[in-house]
Amino acid sequence: MRKLKVLFLLPVLGMIACSEDPISEIDNTTPNSITEDFNQNLTEKAYPKQLGATSQVYFAGQKLPVEEIKGSYVYQGDIILPKDMANVQPKKLVYQEGESLQKSTGRTSGLWKDNTVYFQVDSNLPNQQRVYDAVKHWESNTSLDFVERSGVSDYIYFTAGAGCSSYIGRVGGRQEITLADGCSTGNTIHEIGHAVGLWHEQSRVDRDRHVTILYDNIESGREHNFSTYEEMGYEGEEFTSNLDFNSIMMYSSYSFSKNGEPTIVKNDGGAYYVQRQELSSGDIQGIESMYPSGSGTTTSEPNYINGEYYTVSGLTVLRYNDSWYYGSRFGWRKVKLVDSNWYWV
Ligand SMILES: [Zn+2]
Structure with a gap:
C-alpha cells in the first residue's frame, strides 16, 4: 500500500469515487460474467454510469486531469475534489508577510488528529450496518478510533449516492462518503481508506515494476484513473516494498475496461485477484506509518528529511x-509555514 506524504500533508483532495458498486445498475448484456463482476465490484466509482467532460484543474498547486460530473470534479474514478479547493486557474501559493489571504487550496493537513476520526450516518442511508461493520473493522485492525460526532466540525458523513465515493484525507468540515445501495461493507472499508488518506494501490510510483497498464483497453476518458502520483506531479512514499495486490485499495485487472480485456496485468504474466473484504497486512502497515499507535497526538510536523521534497499545504517544497525552500521561477527561495499558509522568508 502506498501512501503519500503528500497525502497526509496535502490538504486534501476531494472525493474519490470508487465504483465498486452499483451492481444492480449495471447492464448485464455482456455474457462475460467474470470480467463484468470484476468491473462492477472492484472498481469504485462515484458516478458509475456517467463519463464527464475531461478537464484540468489546479489542486494543491498541481494540475490534475479530472472529469466534471454533476458539478463535481472526479479524479481517479472515485476521488472527488472539493470544488472550492480546485481551480481552473493556478492559485497563488506563497504570500508576502501580512498579505491578505485568499482561501487556500491546501490549508488542512489531510490527517485526522489524535488518531480520531469523527463520523455521522445520514438517517436516510439504507443498510447502515455496513457502515458500522466497516468502522469496526478499521478499529479492530488499526490505531484509529472512530467516534460518532457530536458537535465537532470536521467529520465524515455517510450518505446515499449514485456510487461509492470519498474525499482523500481529512478535508475539514463535513466530508461525504457516498454509498449507493450496491456498496458493500468491503467497499465502505475502501472508501474509509481514502478518507483517512490512502490512494489507490496501483498509483504507486513503482507500480511499473509490477504491472503493466494496457491503455488500449481502457474506456475512453478514463485513462487518468491509471496515473501514478508522480505522473501527477506529486511526491509520495510507499510503505510496503512491493505492490500489494491484496490491498483493499487495489484496482482489479478489469477496472475501467471498455472491451472485457484486462486494463492491468502483472509483469510476470500471472493473473491476480483483488479483494474487497478486509484491510490487507500491507494496508495495516501503511496506516500504522501514518497513524502510529500510541502516538495519542499525531504531530502535525512529521519527521522531515533534509534533501527530500514534500507537498505541504498545497506547495511542493524542499x-x-x-x-523549507520553494523553487520559484526566480530560483530557490526560503519559505516558512504559518498556520497552514506559506510565506516568503
Ligand atoms: Zn477508491
Whole structure:
C-alpha cells in the first residue's frame, strides 16, 4: 500500500469515487460474467454510469486531469475534489508577510488528529450496518478510533449516492462518503481508506515494476484513473516494498475496461485477484506509518528529511538544513509555514 506524504500533508483532495458498486445498475448484456463482476465490484466509482467532460484543474498547486460530473470534479474514478479547493486557474501559493489571504487550496493537513476520526450516518442511508461493520473493522485492525460526532466540525458523513465515493484525507468540515445501495461493507472499508488518506494501490510510483497498464483497453476518458502520483506531479512514499495486490485499495485487472480485456496485468504474466473484504497486512502497515499507535497526538510536523521534497499545504517544497525552500521561477527561495499558509522568508 502506498501512501503519500503528500497525502497526509496535502490538504486534501476531494472525493474519490470508487465504483465498486452499483451492481444492480449495471447492464448485464455482456455474457462475460467474470470480467463484468470484476468491473462492477472492484472498481469504485462515484458516478458509475456517467463519463464527464475531461478537464484540468489546479489542486494543491498541481494540475490534475479530472472529469466534471454533476458539478463535481472526479479524479481517479472515485476521488472527488472539493470544488472550492480546485481551480481552473493556478492559485497563488506563497504570500508576502501580512498579505491578505485568499482561501487556500491546501490549508488542512489531510490527517485526522489524535488518531480520531469523527463520523455521522445520514438517517436516510439504507443498510447502515455496513457502515458500522466497516468502522469496526478499521478499529479492530488499526490505531484509529472512530467516534460518532457530536458537535465537532470536521467529520465524515455517510450518505446515499449514485456510487461509492470519498474525499482523500481529512478535508475539514463535513466530508461525504457516498454509498449507493450496491456498496458493500468491503467497499465502505475502501472508501474509509481514502478518507483517512490512502490512494489507490496501483498509483504507486513503482507500480511499473509490477504491472503493466494496457491503455488500449481502457474506456475512453478514463485513462487518468491509471496515473501514478508522480505522473501527477506529486511526491509520495510507499510503505510496503512491493505492490500489494491484496490491498483493499487495489484496482482489479478489469477496472475501467471498455472491451472485457484486462486494463492491468502483472509483469510476470500471472493473473491476480483483488479483494474487497478486509484491510490487507500491507494496508495495516501503511496506516500504522501514518497513524502510529500510541502516538495519542499525531504531530502535525512529521519527521522531515533534509534533501527530500514534500507537498505541504498545497506547495511542493524542499527540506534543506531543517528549513523549507520553494523553487520559484526566480530560483530557490526560503519559505516558512504559518498556520497552514506559506510565506516568503
Ligand atoms: Zn477508491
